[in-house]
Each structure stands twice: as structure tokens, then as C-alpha cells.
Amino acid sequence: MEGMVRRDASPEVLQLWRNAECVAFDIDCTITINDSLDALGEFLGVGEQIQKITNAAMDGHLDLETALQQRLDAMNLTTQKIQAFVNSHPVEKRLVPNIRTLIEELQARNVEVFLISGGFRELILPVAKALGVPKSNIFANRFVYMADDNAEEDQVSSQSLRVTTFDPKEPTSRGGGKPEAIRRIREKRPYNTIVMVGDGITDLEAGQETGGADLFIGYGGVVQREAVMKEADWFVDDHAVLAEALPRLKVAMIGSGAWACASMRMVAENARSRRIFYPKVKMWVFEEEHNGEKLTELINRTHENPKYLPGCHFGDNVEACSDIVSVVQDADILIFCTPHQFVHRLCLQIKSHVKPGCFAISLIKGMRVRTDGPQLISTMIQRTLMVDCSVLMGANIANQIGPGSLCEATIASKNVEHARLLKLLFHTEYFYIDIISDVEGAEMSGTLKNVVALAAGFADGSGYLDNCKAVILREGLKEMRELSIRLYPSVRESTFFEACGVADLIATCSGGRNHKVAMEFAKRGGSDSFDTLEAELLHGQKLQGTLTSHEVQSCLKIKGWEADFPLLKVVDLIVNGVYEPADIARFRDLNLFPIVKSPTAEALAASEDAAMLDSIQRRVSILEVRGLV
Ligand SMILES: NC(=O)c1ccc[n+]([C@@H]2O[C@H](COP(=O)([O-])OP(=O)(O)OC[C@H]3O[C@@H](n4cnc5c(N)ncnc54)[C@H](O)[C@@H]3O)[C@@H](O)[C@H]2O)c1
Numbered sequence: 084m085e086g087m088v089r090r091d092a093s094p095e096v097l098q099l100w101r102n103a104e105c106v107a108f109d110i111d112c113t114i115t116i117n118d119s120l121d122a123l124g125e126f127l128g129v130g131e132q133i134q135k136i137t138n139a140a141m142d143g144h145l146d147l148e149t150a151l152q153q154r155l156d157a158m159n160l161t162t163q164k165i166q167a168f169v170n171s172h173p174v175e176k177r178l179v180p181n182i183r184t185l186i187e188e189l190q191a192r193n194v195e196v197f198l199i200s201g202g203f204r205e206l207i208l209p210v211a212k213a214l215g216v217p218k219s220n221i222f223a224n225r226f227v228y229m230a231d232d233n234a235e236e237d238q239v240s241s242q243s244l245r246v247t248t249f250d251p252k253e254p255t256s257r258g259g260g261k262p263e264a265i266r267r268i269r270e271k272r273p274y275n276t277i278v279m280v281g282d283g284i285t286d287l288e289a290g291q292e293t294g295g296a297d298l299f300i301g302y303g304g305v306v307q308r309e310a311v312m313k314e315a316d317w318f319v320d321d322h323a324v325l326a327e328a329l330p331r332l333k334v335a336m337i338g339s340g341a342w343a344c345a346s347m348r349m350v351a352e353n354a355r356s357r358r359i360f361y362p363k364v365k366m367w368v369f370e371e372e373h374n375g376e377k378l379t380e381l382i383n384r385t386h387e388n389p390k391y392l393p394g395c396h397f398g399d400n401v402e403a404c405s406d407i408v409s410v411v412q413d414a415d416i417l418i419f420c421t422p423h424q425f426v427h428r429l430c431l432q433i434k435s436h437v438k439p440g441c442f443a444i445s446l447i448k449g450m451r452v453r454t455d456g457p458q459l460i461s462t463m464i465q466r467t468l469m470v471d472c473s474v475l476m477g478a479n480i481a482n483q484i485g486p487g488s489l490c491e492a493t494i495a496s497k498n499v500e501h502a503r504l505l506k507l508l509f510h511t512e513y514f515y516i517d518i519i520s521d522v523e524g525a526e527m528s529g530t531l532k533n534v535v536a537l538a539a540g541f542a543d544g545s546g547y548l549d550n551c552k553a554v555i556l557r558e559g560l561k562e563m564r565e566l567s568i569r570l571y572p573s574v575r576e577s578t579f580f581e582a583c584g585v586a587d588l589i590a591t592c593s594g595g596r597n598h599k600v601a602m603e604f605a606k607r608g609g610s611d612s613f614d615t616l617e618a619e620l621l622h623g624q625k626l627q628g629t630l631t632s633h634e635v636q637s638c639l640k641i642k643g644w645e646a647d648f649p650l651l652k653v654v655d656l657i658v659n660g661v662y663e664p665a666d667i668a669r670f671r672d673l674n675l676f677p678i679v680k681s682p683t684a685e686a687l688a689a690s691e692d693a694a695m696l697d698s699i700q701r702r703v704s705i706l707e708v709r710g711l712v
């Protein structure tokens with residue numbers, strides 16, 4: 084007998100299991116450690132009698148209707164007895180080992196889970212609830228009640244009904260009911276592959292009849308029935324075997340800078356602990372030398388990136404590699420996290436190597452400018468690679484991420500399924516994820532805040548106090564929102580109140596690198612260039628705000644909207660040396676285009692303020708050098 088049992092799945096069976104879109108489970112002795120009617124009978128002192136009838140039915144010697152009625156008659160059930168049983172048998176004590184993990188794993192993969200049981204709804208609902216299976220996904224029997232004449236007069240209510248029989252309309256009340264339930268599932272939703280898992284003959288039938296399940300998996304962890312063992316396409320004693328055989332998503336990170344490394348910490352942790360992901364995560368590294376050693380070798384030896392984020396260990400399941408094609412080619416999820424100026428070239432390099440069906444997420448804050456206006460980085464990735472691309476944005480300063488330091492981020496995605504999987508990949512107890520669908524709003528907000536951070540840095544470096552910074556943050560947020568909505572009318576106001584909106588703005592305007600460099604620029608009176616400060620203060624990290632400021636102005640120019648965004652405009656004029664950093668506080672009053680109108684010598688001469696005259700002349704000459712006047 085044992086030689087005939089298919090304990091190892093054939094390649095065809097494994098393929099069906101891995102492609103399952105719907106898995107239907109029997110409950111009694113498959114999900115729970117016993118038959119619920121048997122347990123109820125035992126609770127009521129008629130266990131032996133009930134068990135005999137159950138076994139006769141499960142082994143196929145007694146038709147189901149008769150077995151059901153005989154057991155109900157023997158138990159003389161009332162609602163009070165049923166409730167007392169449910170209360171004294173908590174679900175956790177009724178579940179077989181590893182069933183919860185298996186169902187969670189299936190649900191994480193968006194496989195629809197159904198419960199098809201010859202048991203009764205009242206006994207099953209707590210189990211379904213504990214496993215996260217909705218009521219609409221349950222096929223089970225229903226008790227038929229009538230008023231209990233024996234109840235005390237003051238108890239006559241819905242609390243004291245007597246069970247007389249069962250509802251014959253439920254398919255599982257009769258022979259062939261389980262295949263019938265599967266056919267009903269198919270009628271509602273056209274799943275390509277449905278799998279039935281169970282221990283009894285009635286479950287086996289579900290895989291044998293036309294229109295039934297495509298695969299039947301026998302479960303012998305509680306009871307082992309000969310016919311089921313012989314006939315099952317695959318027979319297992321432990322649900323862990325099924326969970327282990329499910330497909331895993333491979334993840335690749337493109338980038339190895341500060342944020343790439345900080346976010347890798349969460350990604351690597353989740354890849355290690357969640358079976359839906361393949362534990363090894365690949366990381367593409369722009370190869371450099373650090374202290375005489377290649378960065379890839381250093382990362383693979385120390386499991387951190389000592390150049391860009393020293394002290395952030397992401398574990399030994401991360402493999403650093405400088406060959407981008409080998410990193411992306413077998414990945415199911417691509418995470419993009421490089422400074423934005425490099426990503427287009429990288430996409431062109433990999434476009435013919437990405438796996439069909441893979442999807443992406445961009446952590447990049449920045450934009451591209453084309454002749455017709457701006458292009459979001461996620462749109463560029465989507466169009467170049469022909470993959471869906473979500474974004475993750477938030478108040479996430481890289482060197483502040485880790486256990487003990489609460490942080491949150493927004494994943495914006497147009498694809499509900501991808502968003503769900505991405506949340507599983509990034510969410511940890513110290514890194515909270517919320518999901519929204521407004522990709523444009525989230526990405527624009529993350530991009531534009533880098534320019535507002537420069538404004539805040541100019542203000543702080545010029546010695547202005549909190550009142551002034553608050554003005555800049557408020558105006559910055561207003562302009563961020565206004566520009567985002569003008570460019571992408573689908574953008575929602577509410578997005579600016581998510582982690583990717585005002586929260587990111589606040590964090591970046593105090594602890595971010597754009598703020599830091601802008602503040603130093605102001606403190607040094609603009610004497611050192613941004614390139615010099617970037618090299619001196621950021622040690623290889625890339626300053627994004629100055630480049631983004633330039634890109635935003637190009638975009639505003641194309642649209643003719645420059646004058647409508649005074650704060651963004653003044654930041655750019657300061658970055659370009661036209662105004663002083665301290666002028667940031669005058670963004671309301673400055674005429675944004677005074678010098679372009681070429682002030683006359685008379686007007687200049689009329690000025691009594693020599694310092695102002697000097698300053699204006701200096702700005703005129705800068706603009707002349709740039710060919711702007
Ligand atoms: N650092 C943060 O706190 C933070 C937080 C959230 C989002 N972000 C965003 O994440 C993105 C990536 O930033 P980061 O902090 O991970 O990077 P980073 O600025 O720390 O590092 C720069 C990276 O660029 C790489 N690089 C240098 N020259 C390159 C080239 N020619 N081609 C490709 N790569 C090259 C370097 O090797 C390094 O990995 C940016 O869009 C940034 O705005 C950063």
C-alpha cells in the first residue's frame with residue numbers, strides 16, 4: 084500500500100500546485116484536529132456513537148444525508164449547547180500544525196482560499212475568522228431550528244432554539260456535494276487552476292468529477308484513509324510540505340547608496356522571514372574602491388556598505404554584484420534606488436534582460452525633463468522596461484532607519500496586488516507602510532521636497548528663526564501641491580497628508596542632506612560651490628535638490644508657470660548665484676524677473692543704497708555671463 088502513495092509530487096503536480104489560483108480546504112481533520120460533530124458529540128457525552136456514524140460516512144459506507152440526520156438526532160442539539168461547545172473549544176487549540184502558515188502563504192500570493200465542509204456553519208465560522216477566510220468563501224451545512232419547547236419560559240428567545248434537521252439546499256449535505264461546490268466556485272470566478280485539499284472520500288470526489296478540482300491533495304496528518312492515500316495526486320502528512328513547495332519571488336535592488344542600503348535592511352529581513360520571498364536578495368553596486376578594496380567585495384564580506392551607510396547591517400542573505408544584467412535577469416521584483424540622474428541609462432542597459440511578468444518599485448526622488456515637460460522616474464521605468472512600477476516615498480532619512488526608531492513610508496501603486504506584495508517586502512515593526520494609489524502625487528511630493536529643503540537650509544544658514552522656517556515649509560508645501568496637481572490633475576490633496584507628503588517635508592527640512600548642504604552654503608556666504616560642498620559634506624552621496632531645482636524650472640518654463648511658484652523660483656535663483664541665500668526670506672516681495680528686464684543705468688544710479696547697487700550689479704553680470712539678459 085505505502086508504495087502506491089504519491090508522497091513526492093510529480094513535476095506536473097508541483098506545477099499545478101504552484102499555479103493554483105484557488106485552494107479549497109476540507110475542514111474537519113484537515114484544518115482542525117478532529118471532526119467538529121465528533122467533538123460536539125463527545126462534549127455532549129455521545130462521542131462514541133457519533134464517531135461511528137462519521138467514520139462510516141467518511142469511508143464511503145453511509146450516505147451523507149443519513150449520516151447527518153442520525154448524528155443530529157443523537158445529539159438533541161440546542162443553540163445553547165452549540166454555543167457552550169464553541170466557547171469551550173478555542174480555535175487555536177483546534178487547528179492542525181502549520182495550517183495557519185499555509186493559508187497565510189497562499190493568501191500572501193493572492194490565492195483565493197475556500198472552505199468546503201460537511202460540518203455546520205456555526206462550528207466553522209470561528210475557524211474561518213481566525214484564518215482570515217471570508218464568510219462568502221465557505222460552503223458548509225446549516226442547522227434548521229425550531230423553538231425549544233423544553234426551554235424555561237423566561238429563556239424563550241433566539242437563545243433557546245432546538246436543532247431539528249439540516250438545510251438540504253446546501254451542496255455539502257449530500258453525496259457529490261464537494262465537486263458541486265467547486266463547480267459553483269468556477270461559475271462565479273473563472274479560475275484556471277483549483278486545488279482541493281482534504282482527508283476524506285468526499286474530498287477525493289471533488290478532484291475526480293468533471294468540473295471539479297484540477298488537483299486533489301490528500302492530507303493524512305490526522306486520519307489516513309486508504310482510498311484517499313491510494314488515489315490522491317499528492318499525499319502529505321504535514322501542511323508545511325505544501326507551504327514549502329510554493330513559489331518564491333526573487334528580489335533585486337538596483338543601487339547601493341545610503342537609502343538603498345537602509346531600505347535593504349527591511350527588504351533583507353523580510354526576505355529571510357517571509358516564505359513568499361526567495362531569501363537571497365541581489366544588490367547591484369556601482370563598483371568603486373573603498374580603503375583599497377572593491378565595494379562589492381567589502382559588502383559581501385561585511386554585509387554592510389561602509390562607504391555609504393556604515394553600521395547598517397543587512398544580513399548575509401544579500402549578495403552584492405557589479406554586473407547589473409546578472410542582478411536583474413531572474414528577479415520578480417526590481418527595486419530602483421539610485422540618484423535619479425543615473426537611472427535612465429541603467430534602464431537602457433537592462434531593458435532586454437528583465438524577466439517577463441516582473442514588476443518594479445522606485446525609491447528615487449527626482450524627475451526627468453523632456454521637451455514636452457516633466458517625466459516621473461516611475462513612468463520612465465515603466466515605459467522603458469514595459470513593467471508596472473510603484474513608488475515608495477516617505478520621511479526616511481537613511482541613517483535614522485532601524486529598530487528603536489519609528490519611521491513610516493507610503494507605497495503608491497496602481498496595482499493592488501503589487502502594492503500588497505511590496506508592503507510585505509518593506510513593512511517591519513520599525514518601518515510602517517501605508518498604501519495609496521496616487522503614484523503621481525507621492526512621487527511629485529518626494530521630488531519637490533528636495534527643492535524646498537534647500538530653501539529651509541538657506542533660511543537656517545542665514546540665521547532666520549523658526550517662524551521664518553515655518554513660512555517656508557508652508558509655502559513649499561503649497562507650491563508642491565499646486566505644481567503636482569497642475570501637472571497631474573489626478574493627484575489627490577490627501578496625498579500631501581501622508582508620510583510621502585508633509586512628513587517627508589518636515590524630516591528633510593531638518594535632517595536631510597539637501598538642507599545640510601544648503602545651510603552650509605548660506606553660512607559660507609555662497610563662497611563655495613555646491614559641487615565642493617557635496618564632496619566635502621556628503622562623502623560620495625549625491626545632492627539631488629540642486630539638479631531637481633534646475634529640472635523643475637525647465638519644466639515651469641515649458642509650461643509658462645515660472646511666476647506662479649515664487650519659492651521654487653527664488654531657490655533656483657539662489658542656487659544659480661543670482662540672489663543671496665538670505666534672500667530666501669523675501670520670496671514674496673522679490674520681483675522674480677527684475678534683472679532680466681535689464682535695469683537702466685539711471686535706475687541703478689538713483690539708488691542710494693550702495694550695497695544694494697553692488698549686489699544688483701553683481702547679479703546683472705552673472706546673468707550676462709549666462710546670456711540671460
Ligand atoms: N539618503 C536618504 O536618506 C534617502 C532617503 C529617501 C530617498 N532617497 C532617494 O534615494 C535615491 C538614491 O539615493 P541614495 O541615498 O541611496 O544614494 P547616495 O546619494 O547615498 O549615493 C550615491 C550612489 O550613486 C552611485 N553612483 C555614483 N556614480 C554613479 C554612476 N555613474 N552610475 C550609477 N550610480 C552611481 C554611488 O555608487 C552611490 O551608490 C535618491 O533619489 C534619493 O533622493 C534618499
Ligand SMILES: O=P(O)(O)OC[C@H](O)CO
Pocket residue numbers: 448477478479480481533536587590591594595596597598627
Ligand atoms: O537627505 P535628503 O534631503 O535627500 O532627504 C532624504 C530623504 O528623502 C528624506 O525622506
